[in-house]
Amino acid sequence: MSDPRLAVKIGRVSLKNPVVTASGTFGFAQEYNRLFPVSALGGITVKGLTLQPRAGNPPPRVVETPAGLLNAIGLQNPGLTVFLEKELPFLRELETTIIVNIAGFTIEEFARLASALDRAKGISVLELNISCPNVKAGGMAFGIDPEAAARVTRTVRAETSLPIWVKLSPNVTDIGIIAQAVEEAGAEAITLINTLAGMAIDLKKRRPLLGNRMGGLSGPAVKPIALRQVWQVYETVKIPLIGMGGISSPQDALEFMMAGASAVGVGTALFHNPFTPLNIIDGLCSYLDQEKIDRIEDIIGIAHQTG
Amino acid sequence: MVVETAEVISLNGLGNDLFHLRLWAEKITKQAFPGQFVHVYCGEGESLDPLLPRPFSLFRIQKEDGVLELIFRVGGKGTSSLSRKVSGERLQLLGPLGRGFTESHYFSRVLLFAGGIGMPPLYSLAESSKGVDFTLFYGGRSRSDLVFLDEWQRMGVQLQLATDDGSVGHQGTLVELASSLLLPQAADFYYACGPKPMLKAVKQLMDNLKIPGELSLEERMACGVGACLGCVCQTVDGYVRVCTEGPVFPAEEVVFDE
Ligand SMILES: Cc1cc2nc3c(=O)[nH]c(=O)nc-3n(C[C@H](O)[C@H](O)[C@H](O)COP(=O)(O)OP(=O)(O)OC[C@H]3O[C@@H](n4cnc5c(N)ncnc54)[C@H](O)[C@@H]3O)c2cc1C
Ligand SMILES: Cc1cc2nc3c(=O)[nH]c(=O)nc-3n(C[C@H](O)[C@H](O)[C@H](O)COP(=O)(O)O)c2cc1C
């Protein structure tokens, strides 16, 4: 049983605790379920799903950097039909919130994904990935233009009654403008951040290391940037935020929540220690005990208070 | 597959940046098979750098004693940190991971091809199969790359060595050596582990000699458990995960780019 003091509300969605997995780092949950009961998590965000199956980018796809990870997976996934037949039945049985991350290459694809998933059972949230740096068409293009970001959100809004979270790219000049645009278009929460565009060179081959040449940076190295963007977005919108980017400890999670995140995502830190999300949940409980705070929700955005 | 806190029994330098690590890791050892690998968390304490665990093949799997042995070459951050561990120190492991070799006792004459640090998984394979006639083609840059030769011999494995500098065995590649010695259908099966160019050449030679076999591949990894899709290689079925569907693949499924 989850400690009731950890429950949080993200708009219409109740999470039993504020720790979810970051899309693309947790597959469709079956792998990590062999190591720990994944139902202990506040929510599970599945790998980015597209209408058609996608092969993804050529290897190498991952490169370690100082306290960070560059990846260029290229949204490899089995596509909508296989997801519904092979992955959803397992997810549906889990006693946790299932967040389905979807990516379209056109607005039409987003619409078709949303309407098909609206009819499926066992899904609690659609997370719109308008921020993937690792695919050529669509992907991040929707996430760096406020008009396009709003159009995707509105289109999906019209196709489904499921709660919609929009996942933003950090690779923009002013993330607040994009956040406002998707809020007005009907987003019920904002997930941030996706990975930061980056690259690495193979000195021996004198060529880019990643098969896709460029990739996205994640992990502890990006934490201060992610935290700053959560702070900024909290000041510009009213809808709840799911903060992520380098979170690897209870302290990191608390920083994000104090900066304004109602929930936190854990991704890359899973690779450093698969039990990171569980350690964070335990650490949050201890924090409430120590500080004699009744509910974790009381600290959300607390760092913005003046005086 | 479990996360286990292993204890370092011993760590010995073999020269030439190679190290032999013996670990007490009862749970993983019990579950492990030749050809599988473990993820080793190499960092110091709570340090987030190096961030990722390092994958290593299983050199020896001593099920009765719960002892797991690895051989690794120091190259970068993770392996140099690992090379500083001392007896009694604890180390986090995740494993056993991946799909190992087809058991070799189905065959009577078996060829093994080891390129440098590709040797360890073939050792545990040979050690686990009694009554099989093994020949090992073992290649490296020079004599110091080829380790545990006495132990190989003691198992009754025939050795064919090749070095780039000719300091021991044939001067040249192990594939040249093999092609000068082997006749069509000289064996029932083969297993190979080593750098990609070597695996590609071995597969070509074995195809010509009509001998089926398995290749153990390497790719950069993050999760090691199949969740991130970071470690794929190209096969006849498209991109598949080396950490989960591999690292051992039937040779006919692997596609090498030109
Ligand atoms: C299934 C498998 C089995 C392996 N078995 C062995 C073994 O028995 N003995 C041994 O010495 N080596 C083995 N390797 C290679 C070993 O994992 C790398 O040499 C090691 O990860 C390099 O780490 P580093 O800290 O020295 O290098 P760094 O340069 O610090 O590594 C940076 C990143 O690149 C990755 N990386 C670098 N080189 C390789 C490589 N060749 N293969 C995969 N990832 C790499 C690292 O894991 C790390 O994520 C194996 C690799 C795989 C995939
Ligand atoms: C290997 C990998 C794959 C990812 N795949 C996706 C994806 O499919 N969809 C998505 O929205 N974000 C994806 N992301 C981004 C993460 O969900 C997360 O936003 C980012 O990595 C920052 O969090 P972290 O530092 O905790 O990993 C991926 C990240 C990694 C490392």
Ligand code: FES
């Ligand atoms: S390393 Fe993550 S899928 Fe293989």
